[in-house]
Amino acid sequence: xxxxxxxxxxxxxxxxxxxxxxxxxxxxxxxxxxxxxxxxxxxxxxxxxxxxxxxxxxxxxxxxxxxxxxxxxxxxxxxxxxxxxxxxxxxxxxxxxxxxxxxxxxxxxxxxxxxxxxxxxxxxxxxxxxxxxxxxxxxxxxxxxxxxxxxxxxxxxxxxxxxxxxxxxxxxxxxxxxxxxxxxxxxxxxxxxxxxxxxxxxxxxxxxxxxxxxxxxxxxxxxxxxxxxxxxxxxxxxxxxxxxxxxxxxxxxxxxxxxxxxxxxxxxxxxxxxxxxxxxxxxxxxxxxxxxxxxxxxxxxxxxxxxxxxxxxxxxxxxxxxxxxxxxxxxxxxxxxxxxxxxxxxxxxxxxxxxxxxxxxxxxxxxxxxxxxxxxxxxxxxxxxxxxxxxxxxxxxxxxxxxxxxxxxxxxxxxxxxxxxxxxxxxxxxxxxxxxxxxxxxxxxxxxxxxxxxxxxxxxxxxxxxxxxxxxxxxxxxxxxxxxxxxxxxxxxxxxxx
Amino acid sequence: xxxxxxxxxxxxxxxxxxxxxxxxxxxxxxxxxxxxxxxxxxxxxxxxxxxxxxxxxxxxxxxxxxxxxxxxxxxxxxxxxxxxxxxxxxxxxxxxxxxxxxxxxxxxxxxxxxxxxxxxxxxxxxxxxxxxxxxxxxxxxxxxxxxxxxxxxxxxxxxxxxxxxxxxxxxxxxxxxxxxxxxxxxxxxxxxxxxxxxxxxxxxxxxxxxxxxxxxxxxxxxxxxxxxxxxxxxxxxxxxxxxxxxxxxxxxxxxxxxxxxxxxxxxxxxxxxxxxxxxxxxxxxxxxxxxxxxxxxxxxxxxxxxxxxxxxxxxxxxxxxxxxxxxxxxxxxxxxxxxxxxxxxxxxxxxxxxxxxxxxxx
Numbered sequence: 006x007x008x009x010x011x012x013x014x015x016x017x018x019x020x021x022x023x024x025x026x027x028x029x030x031x032x033x034x035x036x037x038x039x040x041x042x043x044x045x046x047x048x049x050x051x052x053x054x055x056x057x058x059x060x061x062x063x064x065x066x067x068x069x070x071x072x073x074x075x076x077x078x079x080x081x082x083x084x085x086x087x088x089x090x091x092x093x094x095x096x097x098x099x100x101x102x103x104x105x106x107x108x109x110x111x112x113x114x115x116x117x118x119x120x121x122x123x124x125x126x127x128x129x130x131x132x133x134x135x136x137x138x139x140x141x142x143x144x145x146x147x148x149x150x151x152x153x154x155x156x157x158x159x160x161x162x163x164x165x166x167x168x169x170x171x172x173x174x175x176x177x178x179x180x181x182x183x184x185x186x187x188x189x190x191x192x193x194x195x196x197x198x199x200x201x202x203x204x205x206x207x208x209x210x211x212x213x214x215x216x217x218x219x220x221x222x223x224x225x226x227x228x229x230x231x232x233x234x235x236x237x238x239x240x241x242x243x244x245x246x247x248x249x250x251x252x253x254x255x256x257x258x259x260x261x262x263x264x265x266x267x268x269x270x271x272x273x274x275x276x277x278x279x280x281x282x283x284x285x286x287x288x289x290x291x292x293x294x295x296x297x298x299x300x301x302x303x304x305x306x307x308x309x310x311x312x313x314x315x316x317x318x319x320x321x322x323x324x325x326x327x328x329x330x331x332x333x334x335x336x337x338x339x340x341x342x343x344x345x346x347x348x349x350x351x352x353x354x355x356x357x358x359x360x361x362x363x364x365x366x367x368x369x370x371x372x373x374x375x376x377x378x379x380x381x382x383x384x385x386x387x388x389x390x391x392x393x394x395x396x397x398x399x400x401x402x403x404x405x406x407x408x409x410x411x412x413x414x415x416x417x418x419x420x421x422x423x424x425x426x427x428x429x430x431x432x433x434x435x436x437x438x439x440x441x442x443x444x445x446x447x448x449x450x451x452x453x454x455x456x457x458x459x460x461x462x463x464x465x466x467x468x469x470x471x472x473x474x475x476x477x478x479x480x481x482x483x484x485x486x487x488x489x490x491x492x493x494x495x496x497x498x499x500x501x502x503x
Numbered sequence: 504x505x506x507x508x509x510x511x512x513x514x515x516x517x518x519x520x521x522x523x524x525x526x527x528x529x530x531x532x533x534x535x536x537x538x539x540x541x542x543x544x545x546x547x548x549x550x551x552x553x554x555x556x557x558x559x560x561x562x563x564x565x566x567x568x569x570x571x572x573x574x575x576x577x578x579x580x581x582x583x584x585x586x587x588x589x590x591x592x593x594x595x596x597x598x599x600x601x602x603x604x605x606x607x608x609x610x611x612x613x614x615x616x617x618x619x620x621x622x623x624x625x626x627x628x629x630x631x632x633x634x635x636x637x638x639x640x641x642x643x644x645x646x647x648x649x650x651x652x653x654x655x656x657x658x659x660x661x662x663x664x665x666x667x668x669x670x671x672x673x674x675x676x677x678x679x680x681x682x683x684x685x686x687x688x689x690x691x692x693x694x695x696x697x698x699x700x701x702x703x704x705x706x707x708x709x710x711x712x713x714x715x716x717x718x719x720x721x722x723x724x725x726x727x728x729x730x731x732x733x734x735x736x737x738x739x740x741x742x743x744x745x746x747x748x749x750x751x752x753x754x755x756x757x758x759x760x761x762x763x764x765x766x767x768x769x770x771x772x773x774x775x776x777x778x779x780x781x782x783x784x785x786x787x788x789x790x791x792x793x794x795x796x797x798x799x800x801x802x803x804x805x806x807x808x809x810x811x812x813x814x815x816x817x818x819x820x821x822x823x824x825x826x827x828x829x830x831x832x833x834x835x836x837x838x839x840x841x842x843x844x845x846x847x848x849x850x851x852x853x854x855x856x857x858x859x860x861x862x863x864x865x
Contacts, residue, residue, distance in 0.1 A: 011643060012603060015596045018567045020642070041630070041640040041647075043564055044677050053820035059808050060816060063673050063713060066568030110574075118600045140598040141582045150582055154575040158795045165803040166794030167575070168568045169714055171821075172805050179768050179804040183864070326633065326678065338639075409769035481602030 007033060012482050014489050016115040018067055019496030021455070023485060024336070027476060032485070035464070035471035037455045039339040039496050042309070046324040049445035054080060054418075054437040057445060058171045061433065064447065065495060067110075069168040070103040070160060071426030072447075075433040078422025080175035083435060086412045090268035091404055092177030094397040097265040097282075098190070099160045100424070101394040103167075105197060105387050106153040107427035108353070109205060111493045112384045113138065113149040113236060119490070120243050124483040130243050137239065145236050148204055156197040159190045177409035184405065190398050198391050207235025210388045217363040219371065237384055250377035253488035255470040257373055258347050259288045259355035260453060262296065262432065264425035265393070270403075273396050276360045282393060283425060286359035287344050291370045293359055298421065301432065303448060304341040307334055307457040316343060316460070319434040320419065322446035339496075341456040341465060342448045350374065350466040351429030351453045352493060353382035362389075379491040416440055426450050428493045454492040467492050506540055528588070528729030535578065537587070537729070556588075556621040556728045559613070560595040561654060563647050564640055564674060564681050565627020568714035569665040570597050575795055576717030584721045588728045593618070614653055622727055623658035624720075625651060628667035628674055628681035629694040639679050648694065655684065655695055660727050661707040664720055669709035669740075670813040683709070686738060689813045709739045711787075713810035718792045719744045738813060744792075745811065748835070750775075750782035752790030753801045754865050759783070761854035762847045765804070768822075771861045774806045776831060779823050781809030783835040802865075 007028040014021045020041045026034035045064055049057060057076040062069035074096055081088060088096075120134035121143065128134075137145040157167045163180050164172035172179050182190075198210070206213055208231065216225050222241070225232055232238045244250060263285030267275050277284040285296040302316035311325040327335070341348070349355075354374060357365035368378045421434045429450035436444045456465030464472070467489055476482045506517050506529070515532065522540055529540045562570070574581050574597075585592050593609060594601070601609065612618035629648045630640035637646025655661050663684040666672040670688050674681030683693045685707040691697040700706060710719050723741065726733055733741040750756070758764070758773035765772035774780035782790075782801050789799045789807070801807050806822060809815055819825060825832040834843050857863060 013606075013643065015599065015606075018597070019562070020640070020647075022643070040642065041564065042679060043630075043639075043674055044679050045673075048673065048677050053823070055822045056820060059821045060673070063566055063568070063816075066566040066571045066714065069566075069568065114598055118598070122600050123602065140595075140600060141585050141592065147582050150574060151577070151580055154577065154580070154795070157575065158797050161793075161795035161797035163803065165798050165800035165805050166789075168571055169810075170800055170805055171808070172800075172803060174768050174822075177769070181769065181771070181804070326639070411767065478602075480604035 010479050010482075012485055014486060014494075016118060017490065017494035017496055018065065021489070021494060021496045023471065023489065025471065025476075025485065027479070030475050030477070032471050032474045032476060035468045036336050037339075037457060037465060037468050038337040039455065041496070042326060042338040044324070044326070046322075046445050046447060049442050052442050053440060054083070054435060054442055055174075057433070057435060057442070058174060061447065062169050062171065064449075066168050067107060068103060068426045068428065068431075068495065069170075070099050070164075071424060071431050072433070073171060073173050074100055075422035075424050075426075075431050075447075076435075077173035077175060078424060079420040079433045079435045082420030082422070083418035083437070084175050084412045084415060084420075086176050086410055088177045089407045089410055090270055091401055091406075091408050092410075093266050093268045094401050095163055095178045095180065095182075095408065096173055098394050098397055099164055101265070101390050102156055102159045104390060104427045106157045107493075108383050108386050109149050109201070110153045112205075112240070112380065113145050114140070115493075116380055116487075116490050117236070117240060118146070119483055119486055122481070122483050124478065124481050125247070128247070130239075130246065133239065134243065137236070145204065148200070152197060152200050156193060159193050162186050162189050162193075174409065176412050179409065181405070181408055182401075184402060187398060187402050191395070194391065194395055194398060198395075201387055201391070205236045205384065206388060207231040207233070207238050210391060213385065213388045218367040222364070240380070240384060244377045244380070249380075249487060250372070250375050252474050252484060253376035253379065253470040253491055254373050254473075255350055255466050256348055257290045257369075258344075258349040258466075259358045260296070260344050260349035260351050260430050261286055261355045261359040262423040262425055262430040264356065268397075268400070271397070271400055273393055283356050283360050285423070287349065288358055289347075290373070291358060291366050293361070298423065300345045301448065302343050302346070303446075304343055304459040306341070306460040308337055308340045309335045310340065316346075319421070319432065319446040319448060320436060320444070322434070322444065324446070337457040339452050339455055339457060341459045342453050343459055348456060348459070348463055348465055348469070349453055350492065351450050352379065353386045353429075354379045355429055356386070356425060357382050376487050376491040383493060428495055429453065449495065451492070451495045455494055455496070467494070527731060528725075529731065530725070537725070555591050557591045557593050557619055558585075558622045558624065558724065559593045559620055559654065559658075560624045560626065561651060562596050563625060563627035563651060563668065564630040564679065565665060565667045567597065567626070569626045569720065570595070572714040572717040573664075573720045574717070576721045577796070579721055579725070581721070584725060588725060590724070590728060593620070613657055616657065620654065620658045621660065622724060623654050623661045624664050624724075625655075625661060625668045625684055626664045628671050629684065630674070630679045630681055631694075632678055632680035635680070651684070652695065655699075655701065655707070658701055659703045660705060661701050662720075662723055662727075663707050663709045665715045666711040666713045666810055666815050669711040670815070672713060672815060676818065685709070686813060706735075706739045708733065708735065708741065711740060711745075711811040711813070711815075713815060716744070716788055716792055716794070719788060740786075744788045745786045747786065747788070747791055748783055749785050749787045749789050749801065749807045749811075750835070753782055753799070755801060757858060757863070758865070760850060761858055762851040763854050763858045769804065771804070771865060774801065774804070775824065776826075776829070777824050778806045779808075779821050780806035781812070782807040784833050785809040785812045787811040
């Protein structure tokens with residue numbers, strides 16, 4: 006017989022409840038509900054276009070730089086500005102640093118913390134897990150708190166503070182860092198790199214870059230006790246024993262808006278020779294196609310909003326709360342974003358798939374996405390971006406003059422900013438008239454990942470990933486927690502708001 | 504009486520009447536060592552002071568930014584604060600790993616009084632919409648606001664962490680009908696009512712800022728745990744951290760003195776006259792404690808948006824100063840308009856070339 010349960014999920018940003026139907030201990034249906042509405046899109050209406058730079062970072066406490074960047078890029082487009090290389094580098098560095106703090110905080114404090122859950126008390130690795138990940142006490146947890154707070158100092162050096170600064174503006178950035186400021190950023194990044202290599206990876210970035218498939222991964226793990234004893238090594242050992250590579254499959258569709266706009270003069274080469282270091286794209290499993298902004302729509306059939314008879318492109322998007330839910334069909338404050346009508350997952354794994362990273366292409370093409378590959382992509386993402394950020398920090402010193410281009414303000418305009426936040430694809434769409442915002446729409450990464458069903462009844466990615474999972478203890482549904490947290494959910498963003 | 508730091512030997516004078524009977528924990532202003540100050544009249548043993556305090560962190564209508572600001576604070580870094588001051592963290596939504604069952608039991612024990620609650624931190628606004636129901640923010644189908652009220656009634660101290668929890672913040676003018684715990688913007692009352700007192704007899708202590716500075720959060724928690732009294736202003740904000748204007752300590756102060764202005768973003772200069780900076784208008788520790796131990800918005804050229812003020816976010820455009828003939832409508836607290844006009848006129852005329860030509864380090 007099937008029975009319904011509601012699981013509130015913490016250690017995600019914000020409020021999330023998962024309703025599941027269980028039959029013989031297996032999830033047969035799942036509904037994901039964002040349980041808070043904050044109405045940002047409506048707060049923006051009637052305000053000055055520049056106000057998005059102040060209001061929208063407040064959508065999210067752990068990815069406020071991402072919202073600032075999307076808001077600034079939307080205005081760059083509306084005012085038709087190409088920003089100088091220095092500003093591109095500053096924006097890339099601060100965006101990258103937000104990922105660096107996020108990835109270790111999420112992996113250690115939010116995700117692996119579950120390895121120390123009493124659910125695993127008879128598991129052979131439990132004692133080690135507790136000594137590493139017990140909240141505020143475990144050895145890795147303590148280090149992560151310190152090092153993640155230290156790396157984000159780079160954003161404070163350049164942008165004044167983190168979270169919630171507004172140092173990116175149309176035309177570039179407000180800051181004019183001194184040579185010493187830039188040097189400080191180098192030292193901070195070096196320090197993080199050394200810690201990350203020693204504690205999280207257990208090897209140099211260069212050694213990790215040689216891991217290109219599943220076999221290499223096994224070889225890497227066995228090669229040295231430093232590898233096996235690192236947090237990454239522990240993650241692999243624990244996950245394989247706990248079967249995390251067998252749960253949380255999902256649809257296998259990926260979306261990435263692309264990250265790090267390439268400066269004109271730089272020694273860095275983007276991964277696909279395109280305009281962004283991490284390329285934009287959409288893929289079904291590993292079949293990749295170029296991204297078209299016109300193919301993004303939001304559906305609110307199952308969301309607590311007034312529903313149009315069709316999904317809407319964000320420029321036409323509506324945010325009118327409609328909380329009656331009388332017909333029982335509506336169940337979340339999140340809308341359902343769709344690409345060419347399809348749900349898609351986003352985040353570090355999607356970035357790796359679209360960038361054709363050999364390891365993750367190999368993992369996903371051999372057995373599809375799962376909790377293991379999704380979380381692995383997040384833990385090792387710093388290894389891919391640290392060298393690029395390091396280079397850009399050094400290249401800024403070549404030209405310290407021009408950080409912001411002047412431009413002609415317009416009374417009316419339209420623009421969008423598509424970027425990669427730490428959790429994946431983030432888009433802001435702005436339309437203003439007579440210097441006042443007519444419509445502002447935001448689609449966050451967790452709106453993609455945690456979307457409710459659409460008008461065709463198709464589940465969102467983590468709803469899909471939950472189906473088929475066995476739950477041992479409904480009072481402590483750790484398996485569901487692993488699946489949801491492997492997406493690094495940020496509900497404060499998703500329900501913004503939205 | 505004389506207090507001598509047991510670590511560095513620094514001597515300070517303290518009024519005996521400020522030390523509670525049980526003694527108190529104090530921080531040495533020189534070496535920042537935290538140690539027990541005994542009340543000479545009682546000679547209470549150290550053990551009594553070491554009794555564990557409990558802390559519960561509740562998130563309402565917010566973005567989680569105060570949590571991450573808190574986790575960025577040091578010293579003390581979050582785990583030092585919790586572990587060294589012997590605080591038992593009952594629950595924090597971003598780091599606790601209880602099972603659902605354990606969490607339900609904890610909540611029941613708190614509400615029945617079986618589990619004592621010393622400090623309740625509330626982050627995010629109280630969402631009352633739509634139509635006063637609170638259903639825009641729910642937990643297991645029930646409005647979150649009801650949980651906030653029941654816990655506030657049980658706690659010895661309540662800290663409203665951030666501008667949303669203090670005054671309503673984002674959403675205070677919007678459809679979600681957001682309010683602060685005990686203020687709605689400038690007006691006393693808010694969610695719990697003007698006369699509400701926590702078990703300690705204090706009102707809800709407001710720690711505004713969007714987000715609140717991490718050092719303020721850990722400082723306030725440390726003060727409450729150590730029994731150090733916090734002097735509050737009329738908005739129930741501790742003067743310890745909100746007694747100076749954001750302007751104090753801004754490295755652009757010299758530009759302000761001589762009215763050398765930044766008219767367009769990135770020009771360098773004072774941001775007060777054209778770019779909407781609230782530094783000289785608003786109280787906050789941003790340029791005294793600095794952010795992430797490094798800098799502040801105004802130092803790098805981002806205007807202060809007045810995020811500690813009860814009316815944040817303002818209903819007029821950011822990045823623009825509201826002027827009458829080149830003089831801001833809002834002037835620094837307490838200045839006489841005519842005098843200020845005359846003073847700024849003379850100051851601008853006296854501005855040195857090195858400032859006008861931006862030949863300074865800023």
